[in-house]
Amino acid sequence: METDAQKLASTSGVHIQMTYFEALVQAQMEEMERDERVVLMGEELSVHGGAKLIERFGKNRIWNTPISEGSFTGLGIGAAINGLRPVVDLSVSSFVYLASDQIINQASKLRYMTGGQIDIPIVFRCCMYSLGSLAAQHADRPYPFFMNVPGLKIISPTSAADIKGLMKSAIRDGDPVMVFEDTRLWPVKGDVTTDPDHLIPIGKADVKREGEDVTLIAVAGVIRPTMEAVSALAEEGISVEVIDPRTLKPLDHEAIKTSVAKTGRLVIVENAHCVCNVGSEIAAVMVEEAFDLLKRPILRVSAPDIHVPFSPALEKDFFPTKDHIIAAVRRLL
Amino acid sequence: MRQCEGDKIPGWFHSSVGQEAAIVGACLALRDDDAITGTHRSHGHPIGKGADLNTLMAELMGKAGGICKGRGGSMHVADNSVGIISESGIVGGGIPLATGCAFSAKVRGVDQVTFCFFGDGAVNQGTFHESLNMASLWKLPVIYHCENNGYAMTTSVAQSHGQPDIALRAAGYGMLGVTVDGQSVGAVYEAAAEAVTRARAGEGPTLIVANTYRFDEHDFGMVIPGEPYRSVEEVEAHKRNRDPILLYRTVLLGEGINENSLRAIEYEVVEAVKQAVQFGLDSPLPRPETLPDYMFNSPLADHYGFGAGLERNDRHGN
Numbered sequence A: 001m002e003t004d005a006q007k008l009a010s011t012s013g014v015h016i017q018m019t020y021f022e023a024l025v026q027a028q029m030e031e032m033e034r035d036e037r038v039v040l041m042g043e044e045l046s047v048h049g050g051a052k053l054i055e056r057f058g059k060n061r062i063w064n065t066p067i068s069e070g071s072f073t074g075l076g077i078g079a080a081i082n083g084l085r086p087v088v089d090l091s092v093s094s095f096v097y098l099a100s101d102q103i104i105n106q107a108s109k110l111r112y113m114t115g116g117q118i119d120i121p122i123v124f125r126c127c128m129y130s131l132g133s134l135a136a137q138h139a140d141r142p143y144p145f146f147m148n149v150p151g152l153k154i155i156s157p158t159s160a161a162d163i164k165g166l167m168k169s170a171i172r173d174g175d176p177v178m179v180f181e182d183t184r185l186w187p188v189k190g191d192v193t194t195d196p197d198h199l200i201p202i203g204k205a206d207v208k209r210e211g212e213d214v215t216l217i218a219v220a221g222v223i224r225p226t227m228e229a230v231s232a233l234a235e236e237g238i239s240v241e242v243i244d245p246r247t248l249k250p251l252d253h254e255a256i257k258t259s260v261a262k263t264g265r266l267v268i269v270e271n272a273h274c275v276c277n278v279g280s281e282i283a284a285v286m287v288e289e290a291f292d293l294l295k296r297p298i299l300r301v302s303a304p305d306i307h308v309p310f311s312p313a314l315e316k317d318f319f320p321t322k323d324h325i326i327a328a329v330r331r332l333l
Numbered sequence B: 001m002r003q004c005e006g007d008k009i010p011g012w013f014h015s016s017v018g019q020e021a022a023i024v025g026a027c028l029a030l031r032d033d034d035a036i037t038g039t040h041r042s043h044g045h046p047i048g049k050g051a052d053l054n055t056l057m058a059e060l061m062g063k064a065g066g067i068c069k070g071r072g073g074s075m076h077v078a079d080n081s082v083g084i085i086s087e088s089g090i091v092g093g094g095i096p097l098a099t100g101c102a103f104s105a106k107v108r109g110v111d112q113v114t115f116c117f118f119g120d121g122a123v124n125q126g127t128f129h130e131s132l133n134m135a136s137l138w139k140l141p142v143i144y145h146c147e148n149n150g151y152a153m154t155t156s157v158a159q160s161h162g163q164p165d166i167a168l169r170a171a172g173y174g175m176l177g178v179t180v181d182g183q184s185v186g187a188v189y190e191a192a193a194e195a196v197t198r199a200r201a202g203e204g205p206t207l208i209v210a211n212t213y214r215f216d217e218h219d220f221g222m223v224i225p226g227e228p229y230r231s232v233e234e235v236e237a238h239k240r241n242r243d244p245i246l247l248y249r250t251v252l253l254g255e256g257i258n259e260n261s262l263r264a265i266e267y268e269v270v271e272a273v274k275q276a277v278q279f280g281l282d283s284p285l286p287r288p289e290t291l292p293d294y295m296f297n298s299p300l301a302d303h304y305g306f307g308a309g310l311e312r313n314d315r316h317g318n
């Protein structure tokens, strides 16, 4: 298996260990350094980990906003049309609903509706808090809604190296890009290149672990229980290939098909609710384009069609756990 | 309440300590059948409206005996039996609901009023502006009550409001706006009572700004990196000189209520809280199979095949 570190060895520059969150800050730091049109805006930026950026770039590049998600998001979009490259931090991803009119009706559509006369280079950060008893108004994973909107690119990196490389690609991209970060990944350490020009392209999946028996697609935060489950299965001689799509829009269909051609079995694991999620989309595409490769039905493991409960007693088994994932893989063998 | 935090109360805990008068003074002006919407800082509103402490405490602990059956928690302890229709974790989310609640009273021709609590940070949401306009336009029986504790998390009013006198905004909607000392339960009561009278008489909404102070951190245990956004001296001075409970105690003593009767009341409150803590601790956790309960008025039959636990996926039947 090629690890992140080995993959990085092929890139120039030094590699250092840092957390996912540090890598995210580093990506913004480098891009703000490189391009003075990049500005940051959002609520309570220093509370949400932006202190280093504020210190480095000061007031004209970093804007603490009032609690006005709908309008500061639209403000960012307007600024993007007129020469800036804003990174809009919506903090808790459940708050993205307040901004969604501007993201959907304006950002995603205006390039098309003006016949390509304008560009909207903007990044929206949405941080997913799943466990922790925050209750249903602070715990959503809304990326499936936005996958249904044409005109948006959506990334969901899971490692320090990936968030750095993909965040930088997002900031340099000429279109609106939404970043869905699972906050449970923030403290996870990994090797990251210090090369400020190392990008990871939007639209490319990554094989996080090679295997022969089953293909498992893990979206965002579930990479943690997935890796635990897959290690446990490996001890029993069950070999699972883990694919991280990294980009949800556009999805890397080829990478998934290549893996399924090898295994013939597919499980998709994610924290979103089960109806019309990433798994639904992947399953549909595989049935349309690669049905003959499948030896068994496609399975999805996700959150039920129920809101996230407050009580730890109900929340504990709400999102896919290591045991749920192991059980799903077993059912395909 | 402090004693049972830590491992007994999960999630984020936004205390209303320091803001008691701004809430209680307002609730005293309401009838039992009047309605309330509240915020993420939700504990004070049901207490002020006369809710049972036991089920509130059990909710904070995520127990089956909680007022929201363990589905809401600290940011959402809404007790509908005393008229609370929601406590919104989304800042500004309750303001249109209060407006609609009052709209319903008007359409149905009943003389109920709705009291809408929100913070100084929430007035920068579009929902605030859009709601106040409609309420004024249609003379709805709603009172917008800003618990202005000076900060939204670490952001002061001066850092986030182009025009920091929040009551002045009312004029922009053709509505009366008043500012009161939110640490004086009497002053808050008087302003609220006047607004309620006007609302009940069909004379429309009022914006009340109760200047108050939050004694604890934004949420319990929150660590703010870097420079403090408010000084220890500022906080201590408020606790020393501006504690609404101590201030009211002094008022009552001045009015001739004797020390012993005050002690007796305080003892009663401590006992009631102790009992609530015990009730919460004794209440069972919600059982896993109840997870879908309360989703719908008419539950969806056979819909939750992806429910919790290892039965997940079982409906595929392989």
Ligand SMILES: Cc1ncc(C[n+]2csc(CCOP(=O)(O)OP(=O)(O)O)c2C)c(N)n1
Pocket (backbone or CB within 6 Å): A043, A067, A069, A095, A098, B040, B041, B089, B090, B091, B092, B118, B119, B120, B121, B122, B123, B147, B149, B151, B152, B153, B218
């Ligand atoms: C729509 C939305 N944006 C941001 C937040 C995060 N948040 C929670 S409380 C808060 C500050 C609210 O300040 P204020 O309205 O003054 O109420 P206070 O906490 O002071 O009682 C913020 C920004 C949220 N819960 N909802």
Ligand SMILES: [Mg+2]
Pocket (backbone or CB within 6 Å): B119, B120, B121, B147, B148, B149, B150, B151, B152, B153
């Ligand atoms: Mg406030």
